[in-house]
Amino acid sequence: MNTPSHEFDMATNTLATDGWCVVSNLLSLAQTQALATECMAMHDAQLLTPARVGADRTATRLRGDSTCWFLPEALSEPQQAFADRIDVLRIALNRDLLLGLVDSESHYAVYEPGAAYARHLDRLRDNDARVVSAVFYLNDAWQDAEGGALRLYLTDQSHRDVYPRAGTLLLFLSSQFEHEVLPATRDRMSIACWMRQRVIGAIC
């Protein structure tokens, strides 16, 4: 596709001014449902593994989700559709904000009822490759009363709660926004994705 895409102009403008934004035109409902179906099937088949925070196993209490990385060389059809659209968005961000994003990494995450992820920053202390965090939600007919919001802490000490409704994509600058996942009363599915810059000397 040679013509520049302007479908994410709102996202790139808002990210430039606020450092975060919510996007609703990443994927169609059918594509989102295909991801949800696959994620839940993989969870049922026990293909997701309990997440670890860094190398510190005692830190797992900070984080109650189970995850499975997308393998770039072996994407399923729904994963390929997601990866293709994330790439369109990544290229729009590079064009409009000169972010120099070279690739992305993504994983499915399932939080069972009661599971949470304590307040944290996505950028790892010894690796600043992650520039933009992109969290895509897969949960059909999510009700606010079911909990499970992603709580994003803003620089003025206030916060915003984003509920994990199917089709919602939350973008924020990885190095600037602490956030947490609040517990929910039902299984909560997401895709966590990080768009990365090239880091000289980094292993990954």
Ligand code: OGA
């Ligand atoms: C993460 C994260 C948020 C979510 O994996 O780092 O913050 O809503 N996930 O799944």
Ligand code: MN
């Ligand atoms: Mn995070």
